[in-house]
Amino acid sequence: MSRIANDKARAKVMSAQDAAKQIKDGDRVGFSGFTGAGYPKAVPEALAEQIQAAHDKGEAFKIASYTGASTAPEHDGALAAVDGISTRMPYQSDPVMRGKINAGVSEYSDVHLSHSGPQVRYGFWGNLDAAVIEVTKINEDGTAVPSSSIGNNNVYLEKADKIILEVNAWQSEDLEGMHDVYSMKMPGHNVPLPITAPGDRIGSKFFDIDWDRVVAVVETDSPDRNTPFKPLDQESKTIAEHLLDFLGNEVTQGRLPKDLLPMQSGVGNIANAVLVGLNEGPFERLTSYTEVIQDGMVDMIDSGKLLVASATAFSLSPDAAKLMNDKAAHYRNHIVLRPQEISNNPEAIRRMGVISCNGMIEADIYGNVNSTHIMGSKMQNGIGGSGDFTRNAYISVFVSPSLAKGGDISAIVPMVSHHDHTEHDVQVIITEQGVADLRGLSPKQRAKVIIQNCAHPDYREMLKEYIEHAAAVSNAEHTPHDLGRAHAWHRRFLDTGSMKQA
Template structure:
């Protein structure tokens, strides 16, 4: 049936599990038809909202379209759409920010409530009813398993050669029936190439022919290249010390320009035969595979720029042998991250002098995107880097502060902080030792004296000295920016 007919099958107040992860593999037609229906219902004076669950962020055609018409009541677990963000911060959408590895299990446990409808993009349906997954897997397996009803969008535009690139694992279970996940190598296959669905639950099949949203990445700037250089030098040092093998350990890289700059820096680095074990395969990792620097990679989604997507499509037979796409409950699973010894690299908004990291909130209250998978990898990785330029907003904000305005990753989960100024290795250091290293190596020179002054006065304050703070002053930097547009006193 058509998208409008399928959207008419979704009732007001329904919880809808959509496919999609970082702009790839999301349904293209039904969300827009649903948005049009919601807009018409609102114009007629009838309330209509739905709860939206996904794998991660999607695109303006899904999050943006539904947010624009005020059609989202609840959203989880991650988003990056400007309109959606605006409504979240206005208190119009209840946003549930969840570690990506936790979503499927919380849904299975029943913690999130029932899932009424799944809307999942696939590339095709086999004669026996199995489904060919698209460019992302995300939470699709779980949505298909637990939803009361299923709507399938069959997209004929992506290359059919994606078939066989996926590894869908059906061995997870709810406690106490859980068993170890028998994956011992980053690109090992432990499942099957197809998704399953009970045909009795399928209420609509909608044909589409639309591309994913491919966003061009900005070229790495000087700060990104400097951050990449610090990380690569550090990794070489760890190899020299015998704490890493020469081909390192599997790499995880978050989304964005800094992450791509680090991966681009590895092209000229001394490391060979690399492996990837990440959430998203972006341009930088694709380039490492293309040049032979990276042997193979595992992820839950492919999210490329238009240029990189053309390269991927033209040489898809080459990449099919070197890329595995899994469910995000496997790609982000703490058990596997710990076992494989993943080296994690993720962006942050700010860090404080003691190593606490804020990766989600601006000035303590405004949601940016969400925690995503950074916590899955940070707490469980063999090495974990958090990266950011040392300043923001033209230098009016220091990204190294006395106390973060929101905590996503505590000092106990933070190993290494990197800015363009330098790298602070916090492993094995007490809080006061960490503070001095962060100030000396990561803070911008314009802000370093102010941070040092705060730390010195906190140590002289007469209070407890394990983690010295001036509580009446610790968050005044953020308040000053809200009041004056600058953190400067």
Template sequence: MQDRVTTAREAALFFRDGMVVATSGTGVSGFPREVFRALAERIQNGDPLRIDLLSSGPLGPEIEDALAEVGGIRRRIGSVGSKLLRQAINRGEVGFIEGKTGKVCQYARRGYYGKIDVAVIEAAGINEEGQVIPGTCVYDAPDWVQLASAVILEINLRRPPGMEGMHDIYYPKPGRCIPLNDPLERIGSPYIPVDSAKVKYIVFSDREDRDIPSSPPGENALRIAKNMEAFLTQERGRQGELPPLEVGFGDALNAFLSLLARSDFSSLIFYLGVASDPLLDLIDAGKVKGICCSALRFSGSALHRFCSRLEHYRPYFIFRPAYRRGGGVL
């Protein structure tokens, strides 16, 4: 597929007014920057078009606000993560269909959002068989690659090649339960399969992720964290062993994870949407058996730490798609 390698500016010329465009990522990382940046520049330079932007999770302002500012979004499907897009929706300038992670892909497969014209996906690379090597975020990328009529791949050169093999890509069968019996079990492939005929362009990106400002937890967050630790201690005494923990992110939850790193808990299993900074401390403290997540939500320093010590952290992580939070997992 070397003949598909091109610039973001050329790839942006592929878009047409009214297209349904699917992408994936978190509010901080994992989403393709260069292609959407070039699309916003194309619109700003006098080539007006509006797309339906489909992604179950919130995306960063590098996509949402950049396109909203130039009037490039007709309809946002999924959830919203950026200020300017949220304001445009509230003013009635952009349509909005809310969809939760784990549900949006199901609805897309049933045709609720119409035909998906193109999927724009960030990746760490492409293997010799032409399969996509995911990076720090999976979420709904496998579904969009399968459902879209065309695919644009953005290879992020900041994603370490050593991430190959850390993913578990499984496509649920309609109406069937997902045969996942343990968060650390593998039931799929490390790669996202893609029909090479669909791949229209391959673009390279070399931009750092936007850093997440961090601050010490306040008194209330610490009190909440201590109550959560006390609850888990009580449950361990009652059950003998803790089940996998699903933890979100934020000051209180980060404080809770930091307390666990200094506790006597061990062999903890986490079943998460996104993994945050304190999990690296927990691994280094010998408290973690494994982490199943869909994406990383690290600060700049934590991401550098993860990438520079990848061989150390690699055995603890399994990245899975958005079905992880769907009703098919029992």
């Protein structure tokens, strides 16, 4: 049965190939999609075929691709594989896309997720030529039910000259009612967000569609990219245990209530281990104000530990995605999906006192964090929303194993090779070695705690030697560094394949 109940929409149904012809060389295109959820499934692949055909004829054909966050091989991967992306924004995780960025084929602007939609609205990224947005259903009145992510869709629908809608019958019709679509305005016209708790609803259940700008409707029936989580390893479990112990102590010290404060969790194995730990731990009646709904949050809703979760998208394993589709009518009572300019909004994060927990690539001895670059130059994925939450959190936490590459890389280094989060914003660092609570400490005090509590023993003495040397040769005592040796560990890895001294 068709998910299209509107006459204007039915009149514009066509193939993905015909819809893709509406996109031209040089166009700036806003695509739906966030953490492999709610991205268009058919038009990007059809567009990639047309780009390849143009290239085979010696014709130029590239587009600027803007999304909510990461998408999938059918989107980022397909367009990147044919060298079809001139500029990518704001976040990606596809290996083909990453390779094109690091090879210089595609330009990449790594934008805070809460900034990306508003910047398009302000015109900072130029005119938006087209939007390709997945929806679950088109209602008789012409409104559309969002699918498994909202991301920047509201902004792209607002600003695009041409709109292409993909109506995906794989998405559960019972998602209707889970969404809360609320858009920010231009500066000078915004009012304080009326959100005081994660479950507050302030907007509409639907997208309003300007049918005069819709040029194509494409029907699909394809699943989201639902990647299984890796089995929880002991390292991830230990990091999670350290975080739970830290939170328990904050409750004991009277700095957190017994039901904590709204939790934000980054994506990945450690984040899911934290959620598993919370589900098994002593805390009750929890809430979450975050970016993505992961498997662990679904389990916590089922157990009754988590009352409500606010996010902008799902990031689920295949089993959890099937469960969500089967029981969406139940989960919509506990989940609110919002545009990312709201889910990641600094005002709301600060007001509610969110506890943030994000992964990192490396931290230095003073608490600066690199979450995006390998060895200073090679882009991994992007900053995502970690900066939105870290800068505004009640307590900001970063987690990572202390070692990588079989022990050849230390996650704790003298100076990070790329700064994403400064020492001013990073409050707590946790590895499997322990917890470094940096609140109230000077730089030299932070260095001592990070080295002792978070660095792996294989590198601990090297770090102590560095800071003793830096203190002896530095031009000041406040934040001792030897700039000539600050990145010696990274240079050694690039030269020899290991940070360890011979």
